[in-house]
């Protein structure tokens with residue numbers, strides 16, 4: 001008979017999962033993932049069930065890391081909440097299994113894992129791509145991801161100024177009130193991002209909120225929201241002008257509206273030709289047909305040395321989230337818990 005699984009709540013997971021331990025594990029697993037060795041890592045693109053009636057989604061994110069002995073799945077729901085809702089928009093549970101025998105070894109809260117691993121991966125992108133002199137950090141959004149990104153970005157990097165924008169100013173104010181250090185509350189996205197060296201977009205927006213014309217050349221954007229093929233946070237100009245990195249090419253191709261929709265921009269040049277006696281015919285030909293924003297590389301491809309970090313350019317890291325990130329986080333939590341018991 002297998003032992004009962006370890007049960008860990010959000011408070012425990014938050015306590016046990018530290019950025020110092022997590023970041024090297026994420027760097028290592030993402031570098032390995034990008035080598036596409038299926039004898040080492042199997043991680044399909046997540047399955048997502050739309051819950052249309054309630055503006056929500058259920059995602060299942062399995063991963064198997066053979067050499068590390070990790071078999072894991074996260075089950076996550078994410079909802080588009082009405083303004084002012086007190087419910088979390090992202091909720092999750094992570095299950096760890098015994099890879100040899102198949103039983104569940106641990107069931108743990110996935111909200112803290114999702115918040116910390118996503119922010120940690122964005123911080124890895126910033127380490128690689130942010131301008132050498134980065135003085136201003138700007139965070140768009142004031143929810144769970146905004147907070148975890150604030151925590152890890154200000155822990156790892158020194159900024160002279162941190163700015164936050166939220167669609168309701170009082171929410172940005174509330175975000176700032178919880179912090180020790182001064183943060184500027186901005187009234188518009190434009191005001192928040194002008195001159196910023198590093199921008200985090202962590203909102204539930206489904207239409208672009210960040211426009212390329214406002215972004216300082218050379219800035220780095222960690223784009224965390226817009227995880228559906230028809231949702232966007234970033235406009236076409238930014239997506240086409242920046243060097244775009246992703247966490248997984250397959251994930252980005254299936255799920256990132258910022259990438260998928262950046263190519264859908266066709267304008268028609270119309271002209272009339274008088275012919276056939278009294279009839280006038282209108283002809284249309286495509287005047288401009290933009291191709292989709294190109295994915296330059298995966299973060300893991302930079303980490304494992306196959307692609308360069310183009311720090312001198314404006315860079316976008318488009319994050320969708322990966323099962324392997326949850327898997328190494330959960331393993332770390334369980335190891336820490338085991339060492340205490």
Ligand SMILES: NC(=O)C1=CN([C@@H]2O[C@H](COP(=O)(O)OP(=O)(O)OC[C@H]3O[C@@H](n4cnc5c(N)ncnc54)[C@H](O)[C@@H]3O)[C@@H](O)[C@H]2O)C=CC1
Pocket residue numbers: 078081088089090114118141142143144145146166167168171202203204205206209223224225226227319320321322
């Ligand atoms: N890339 C990844 O791995 C992950 C991405 N996400 C995504 O990140 C985003 C933020 O997630 P959480 O912080 O957990 O959510 P949250 O609900 O805690 O915060 C959402 C923030 O977005 C703002 N917002 C909502 N709709 C908006 C709109 N139409 N325009 C502008 N702002 C809007 C809210 O006011 C709030 O500040 C979501 O899109 C979520 O799906 C979440 C987890 C992991």
Ligand SMILES: O=C(O)C1=NCCCC1
Pocket residue numbers: 076077078090114227320321322
């Ligand atoms: O990776 C995740 O976890 C999520 N990604 C996008 C939507 C919410 C959860």
